[in-house]
Amino acid sequence: MNDCSFIPTGPMPATTAARRTPRSQHTGDKRDLILKAATKLFARRGFFNAQVADVAREAGVAAGTVYLYFQSKDDLLISIFERTMHEGLEAARQALAGVSDPVERLRRLALVHLERLGQDRDLAVVFQVELRQSTKFMERFSSTLLQDYLHAIRDAVADAQTAGRFRREVSPTFAAKVLYGALDEMATNWILSRRRYALAAQANEVVDLFVNGMTT
Amino acid sequence: MNDCSFIPTGPMPATTAARRTPRSQHTGDKRDLILKAATKLFARRGFFNAQVADVAREAGVAAGTVYLYFQSKDDLLISIFERTMHEGLEAARQALAGVSDPVERLRRLALVHLERLGQDRDLAVVFQVELRQSTKFMERFSSTLLQDYLHAIRDAVADAQTAGRFRREVSPTFAAKVLYGALDEMATNWILSRRRYALAAQANEVVDLFVNGMTT
Amino acid sequence: MNDCSFIPTGPMPATTAARRTPRSQHTGDKRDLILKAATKLFARRGFFNAQVADVAREAGVAAGTVYLYFQSKDDLLISIFERTMHEGLEAARQALAGVSDPVERLRRLALVHLERLGQDRDLAVVFQVELRQSTKFMERFSSTLLQDYLHAIRDAVADAQTAGRFRREVSPTFAAKVLYGALDEMATNWILSRRRYALAAQANEVVDLFVNGMTT
Amino acid sequence: MNDCSFIPTGPMPATTAARRTPRSQHTGDKRDLILKAATKLFARRGFFNAQVADVAREAGVAAGTVYLYFQSKDDLLISIFERTMHEGLEAARQALAGVSDPVERLRRLALVHLERLGQDRDLAVVFQVELRQSTKFMERFSSTLLQDYLHAIRDAVADAQTAGRFRREVSPTFAAKVLYGALDEMATNWILSRRRYALAAQANEVVDLFVNGMTT
DNA sequence: TATGAATGAGCCTTCATTCAT
DNA sequence: AATGAATGAAGGCTCATTCAT
Numbered sequence: 001m002n003d004c005s006f007i008p009t010g011p012m013p014a015t016t017a018a019r020r021t022p023r024s025q026h027t028g029d030k031r032d033l034i035l036k037a038a039t040k041l042f043a044r045r046g047f048f049n050a051q052v053a054d055v056a057r058e059a060g061v062a063a064g065t066v067y068l069y070f071q072s073k074d075d076l077l078i079s080i081f082e083r084t085m086h087e088g089l090e091a092a093r094q095a096l097a098g099v100s101d102p103v104e105r106l107r108r109l110a111l112v113h114l115e116r117l118g119q120d121r122d123l124a125v126v127f128q129v130e131l132r133q134s135t136k137f138m139e140r141f142s143s144t145l146l147q148d149y150l151h152a153i154r155d156a157v158a159d160a161q162t163a164g165r166f167r168r169e170v171s172p173t174f175a176a177k178v179l180y181g182a183l184d185e186m187a188t189n190w191i192l193s194r195r196r197y198a199l200a201a202q203a204n205e206v207v208d209l210f211v212n213g214m215t216t
Numbered sequence: 217m218n219d220c221s222f223i224p225t226g227p228m229p230a231t232t233a234a235r236r237t238p239r240s241q242h243t244g245d246k247r248d249l250i251l252k253a254a255t256k257l258f259a260r261r262g263f264f265n266a267q268v269a270d271v272a273r274e275a276g277v278a279a280g281t282v283y284l285y286f287q288s289k290d291d292l293l294i295s296i297f298e299r300t301m302h303e304g305l306e307a308a309r310q311a312l313a314g315v316s317d318p319v320e321r322l323r324r325l326a327l328v329h330l331e332r333l334g335q336d337r338d339l340a341v342v343f344q345v346e347l348r349q350s351t352k353f354m355e356r357f358s359s360t361l362l363q364d365y366l367h368a369i370r371d372a373v374a375d376a377q378t379a380g381r382f383r384r385e386v387s388p389t390f391a392a393k394v395l396y397g398a399l400d401e402m403a404t405n406w407i408l409s410r411r412r413y414a415l416a417a418q419a420n421e422v423v424d425l426f427v428n429g430m431t432t
Numbered sequence: 433m434n435d436c437s438f439i440p441t442g443p444m445p446a447t448t449a450a451r452r453t454p455r456s457q458h459t460g461d462k463r464d465l466i467l468k469a470a471t472k473l474f475a476r477r478g479f480f481n482a483q484v485a486d487v488a489r490e491a492g493v494a495a496g497t498v499y500l501y502f503q504s505k506d507d508l509l510i511s512i513f514e515r516t517m518h519e520g521l522e523a524a525r526q527a528l529a530g531v532s533d534p535v536e537r538l539r540r541l542a543l544v545h546l547e548r549l550g551q552d553r554d555l556a557v558v559f560q561v562e563l564r565q566s567t568k569f570m571e572r573f574s575s576t577l578l579q580d581y582l583h584a585i586r587d588a589v590a591d592a593q594t595a596g597r598f599r600r601e602v603s604p605t606f607a608a609k610v611l612y613g614a615l616d617e618m619a620t621n622w623i624l625s626r627r628r629y630a631l632a633a634q635a636n637e638v639v640d641l642f643v644n645g646m647t648t
Numbered sequence: 649m650n651d652c653s654f655i656p657t658g659p660m661p662a663t664t665a666a667r668r669t670p671r672s673q674h675t676g677d678k679r680d681l682i683l684k685a686a687t688k689l690f691a692r693r694g695f696f697n698a699q700v701a702d703v704a705r706e707a708g709v710a711a712g713t714v715y716l717y718f719q720s721k722d723d724l725l726i727s728i729f730e731r732t733m734h735e736g737l738e739a740a741r742q743a744l745a746g747v748s749d750p751v752e753r754l755r756r757l758a759l760v761h762l763e764r765l766g767q768d769r770d771l772a773v774v775f776q777v778e779l780r781q782s783t784k785f786m787e788r789f790s791s792t793l794l795q796d797y798l799h800a801i802r803d804a805v806a807d808a809q810t811a812g813r814f815r816r817e818v819s820p821t822f823a824a825k826v827l828y829g830a831l832d833e834m835a836t837n838w839i840l841s842r843r844r845y846a847l848a849a850q851a852n853e854v855v856d857l858f859v860n861g862m863t864t
Numbered sequence: 865t866a867t868g869a870a871t872g873a874g875c876c877t878t879c880a881t882t883c884a885t
Numbered sequence: 886a887a888t889g890a891a892t893g894a895a896g897g898c899t900c901a902t903t904c905a906t
Contacts, residue, residue, distance in 0.1 A: 051874090053876090061892090062892045063893065064879080064892060067877070073875095129354060177401055178398045178401070181398045182394045182398050184397060185396060186397065188348075188397075202390075205390065209429045209430075246865095267900060268900075268901060268902080277867085279867085280867055280902085280903075281866055281867070281868095483878085484879075485879075485889095488889095494889055496889065499880090504880080504881085564780060607857070609830075609833055609837055610830045610833070613833020613834065613836075615829075617830075617833070621829075634822075641818065641862070642861065645862075678869095709870075712872065712899075712900080715899080720897080720898085721897065
C-alpha cells in the first residue's frame with residue numbers, strides 16, 4: 001500500500017489561497033462571478049466563439065473589469081482549469097481519507113470524479129471539450145490533473161496487485177489509462193447526450209467492469 | 217449475429233461521389249491536397265489558430281482556390297471528418313468481412329480503429345482534439361461515426377451475450393461505451409505522449425481486458 | 433535699450449497663485465510630486481505611452497489623486513510647461529537685471545536657457561520633444577514662451593543695431609529666430625547624444641558665432 | 649576637398665527599388681496613396697490622434713488594406729520617414745553634382761532642404777513635429793538622415809576651412825549643428841506660422857549669416 | 865479554373881476618468 | 886483629501902471571404 005501521492009495533505013495550495021487573502025470578500029466574489037460566467041459561456045458557445053464582452057456582461061461587470069482579475073482571455077480558461085483542479089484534488093483527498101482498501105479507493109476516485117462533473121454541466125463541458133481544443137491547453141491539462149489522477153489510479157491498482165487481488169501481468173499504468181478512459185468517456189457521453197441521467201451513477205458500473213477485468 | 221449496421225453496403229455516399237465524377241483527376245488531387253494541408257495545420261496549430269491562407273499556402277494554392285472546393289473554413293473540418301469516416305467505415309467493412317465470431321469482430325474493430333489513427337498523427341489529432349472543440353462539431357461527430365461505431369461494438373457484444381460468452385447483466389450499449397472510451401483514451405494518450413510507440417499494438421490489450429471483464 | 437518685454441513685472445499669473453494660496457503646504461508638495469513624476473515619465477516613455485496610473489505610482493499616490501490636482505492628462509503636460517516657463521522667465525529676469533549691454537544680454541539669455549535645460553534632462557526632453565508632438569501643444573508653446581523669448585532676443589539685437597554694433601540689413605526678428613534655432617538645436621542634440629557634456633557651455637560658443645555673424 | 653559622403657552615387661537604394669519592382673503599377677500607387685494619406689492625417693491630427701481607419705478612408709481603401717502594405721501604424725510613420733529621406737538624399741545628390749565650391753555646396757544643401765519641406769506642408773509637419781514625438785522615432789531620425797545631413801555640412805565646412813575661407817578655431821561638427829539648427833528652426837517656424845511665405849527663400853539668408861559668422 | 869489583392873466586420877485589450885468609500 | 890476598483894469608449898489589428906482579372 002502506498003500514500004496517494006497526488007493528494008496534498010498540507011493546507012490548500014498557495015496560489016488559490018494567496019489570491020484570496022489580500023482581496024476583500026467583495027473582490028473575491030467578483031472574481032468568482034467572472035469565472036462562473038466564463039465557464040458558462042465557454043461551455044455553451046465554445047472558447048473561441050465566446051467573447052470577453054459576453055463574459056463580462058454575463059458576470060454583470062464591465063468588459064475592462066475582466067482584465068483586473070485576469071491577464072487575458074486565455075487566462076480565463078486556464079484559471080477555470082486550475083481552480084477546478086485544486087477543488088477536485090481537495091475533494092479527492094477528503095474522499096480517500098482513511099480508506100485503505102485499494103478497490104474501494106478506485107471506487108471513491110471514480111465516484112468523486114463523475115460526481116463533480118455531473119454537478120456542473122457547464123464546467124464539465126469546459127473540461128471535456130473546450131480545454132482540449134488546442135494542444136496548448138491540452139498539454140497543460142494532461143501534464144497536471146491527468147497525471148495526478150492517473151497516478152492515484154495506478155497506485156491503487158498496484159496496491160491491489162501487491163495484495164494479490166489484481167492480475168499482475170497487466171501494467172498498472174496501462175490499467176489506469178483504461179479506467180480513466182472509460183470514466184472520461186462516460187463524462188463526454190453524458191455531456192453530449194440529451195438525456196439528463198445521473199452521471200455519478202455510472203461510476204460504480206465502470207469500476208465493477210474494470211475490477212472484474214483485473215481480478216485474477 | 218447481425219448485419220453490421222454501420223457499414224454502408226450500397227454505393228458511395230452522394231456527396232463524395234457527386235463531387236468526384238464531374239471533376240478531372242487533377243481537380244480531385246487538388247481537393248485532396250487542400251484537405252491534407254488542412255489536416256496538418258489544424259492538427260499542429262488548432263482549428264481556430266490555423267488560417268485559411270496558411271492551409272492554402274501549405275497546399276500550394278491561392279487562398280481563393282480553397283473556396284472553389286470548400287464552402288467555408290468549417291466545411292474543411294467537416295470534410296476531413298466525413299472523408300476519414302467514410303474511409304474508416306470502408307476499412308472496417310473489409311476487416312469484418314466473413315468474420316462471424318463476435319469477440320473476433322471486437323478485436324478487428326479495435327485494431328482497425330487504432331491502426332488508422334496510428335498511421336496519421338495529424339489526422340488523429342484532428343479527430344481526437346480539434347473535432348471536439350465546439351459542441352457544433354462534437355454533436356455532428358457523436359451523431360454519426362460514433363453512433364455507427366458504438367452500434368457495431370454493441371451488436372458484437374450482444375451477439376457474444378446471445379452466444380453465452382458474455383455476461384448478460386451488463387447492458388450492451390453501456391459495454392460499448394466502455395470499450396470505445398478505453399480505445400479513445402489510448403488514442404488521446406498516444407497523441408499527447410512524446411514516445412512514438414505503436415498505437416495499434418494496444419488494441420489487443422484493451423480488448424483482452426474488456427473481454428475478460430465481460431466474460432462469464 | 434528697452435524693457436525686456438517677456439518678463440512679467442506684475443504679480444504671478446493668476447492660475448498658479450490661485451492654486452497655491454488656498455492649499456496647504458502639504459498639498460503643494462503633492463502637486464509638485466505629481467508634476468515631477470509626470471515630467472520623468474513623459475520624458476522617458478513619451479506622453480502618449482506614459483499612463484496616468486504610472487505617473488501616480490511614480491509620485492506615490494493613487495491614480496484618482498492625480499485628478500484632484502489636475503483636470504486631465506493634457507493638463508499635466510500643460511502644467512509642466514507653464515510652471516517651467518514661469519520659473520524660466522523669473523530666472524531670465526534675474527539674469528538680465530541691471531545688464532544693459534545688448535550683447536551681454538544675449539549672452540545671459542542663452543546661458544540661462546541652456547543652463548536650465550541642462551540641469552534637468554527629463555524636463556529638457558519634455559520641452560524639446562514631447563511638448564512638440566502635436567500642433568495643439570506646439571501652438572501653445574510657440575505662442576507664449578517662444579514669443580517672449582524671441583522678443584527678448586529681438587529687442588537685444590535691435591538695441592545692438594541701434595548702437596551700431598550689429599549690421600542693420602538683417603531683420604532683428606529673423607536674427608532672433610536664427611539664434612533661438614541654434615540654441616534649440618544644441619538642446620536637442622544634447623538630449624539625443626549619449627555623451628554627458630555640459631550643455632550650458634555651448635551657450636557662449638553659439639552666441640560668439642552669432643555675434644560675429646551680426647557684427648558690422 | 650572631399651566627396652560628400654552622404655550622397656549615394658550609384659543607383660537608387662535597394663529598398664525603395666526592391667519594393668516597387670515586384671509590384672504592379674496599380675499596387676505601387678496604392679502604397680503611395682496610403683502613405684500620402686498618412687502624411688496628411690499625421691500632420692493635421694498628430695500621430696497618436698490619427699486613427700488607422702482614418703488614414704484608410706483618406707486613401708480610399710479599406711482599413712485592412714493598410715496592413716497589406718505596412719506592418720503596423722508605427723511602420724507608416726517610419727515609412728514616411730524613410731521614403732522622404734531617400735528622396736531627399738537623391739535630391740541633394742543632384743543638387744551637389746559638379747559643385748565643388750564648399751560655400752556653394754552649403755547654399756545648395758540649405759536650399760534643397762528648405763525647398764523640399766516648403767513644397768509639402770504636411771510632410772514638413774510630420775518631419776518637424778510628429779517624427780520627434782517619442783525617443784523611439786527620434787533616435788531613428790537622428791541616427792540616419794540627420795547624421796548624413798550633418799556630415800554633408802561638416803564636410804563642406806571643413807573644406808572651406810582647409811581652403812582658408814572659414815575660421816579654423818570653430819569645430820566643423822559644431823558649426824554643422826549650428827547651421828542645421830538654424831535651418832531646422834526656420835522650418836519649424838514656417839510650419840507654426842500662419843503666414844504663407846516661401847520657406848526656401850530663407851535658405852540664402854541663413855547661409856549668409858552663417859558664412860559671415862564663419863568667415864575669417 | 866485559378867489567383868491574390870481587397871474587403872470590413874469583429875474582437876481583444878488598453879487606459880483616461882469617475883466615484884463610492 | 887485620498888483611494889483604487891470599476892467603467893466603457895475607443896482603436897489597432899486579424900482573417901474569413903469575395904471578386905475582378
